[in-house]
């Protein structure tokens with residue numbers, strides 16, 4: 001597979017075309033942003049950690065029957081993925097209160113929720129990724145009823161699978177964000193799954209091993225990502 005032109009550059013990744021129109025290369029950068037781009041920085045080797053962690057998780061989920069865009073790992077920072085049309089939704093799952101849920105609804109961080117929360121945000125940086133519901137999704141034509149049904153079904157399954165996966169690594173999956181894409185009539189899990197997109201707390205101590213270390217200047221960011229990678233590869 002030959003790497004061709006840059007077709008998109010986001011906050012943490014670059015997408016390159018290939019000589020096959022069905023596939024693109026996803027390149028992971030070290031750039032880090034938080035609070036919708038208000039905080040910017042760089043974390044040494046974050047792109048390498050996230051590429052390797054995402055690879056492992058996509059492989060695990062595919063083995064459990066979740067369709068994903070992941071094809072294969074190409075290098076330290078690159079993976080080959082199917083060229084999907086990204087659905088303009090951020091699908092967030094919460095098992096414990098943290099982040100914007102704690103801020104918006106006045107619930108203390110770490111509080112156990114009596115049900116799993118599923119949230120959708122409209123993927124629009126210019127609008128600050130507003131929280132939306134099923135009827136907004138319908139009216140804004142972001143996904144069909146069938147697509148949304150599939151997204152929900154896959155997302156709850158991914159939560160079950162990943163919660164167990166991380167628990168075995170002594171990590172608690174507090175919350176996470178998923179993105180999906182369309183590919184020849186199917187819905188595929190896309191983007192990345194990494195400590196940039198998941199809150200992961202050490203079981204027992206509650207130590208944060210994720211992007212909150214960058215968001216809140218907690219230090220040892222590289223060590224935290226390295227630790228997650230070591231466990232995922234163990």
Ligand code: UDP
Nearest residue numbers: 092098099100101175176177196197198199
């Ligand atoms: N998240 C993400 N990208 C976003 C927004 C959120 O990956 O643009 C992830 C975030 O890392 C966390 C979960 O989704 O694991 C819930 O994030 P929250 O809404 O609490 O946002 P934040 O605290 O970042 O404002």
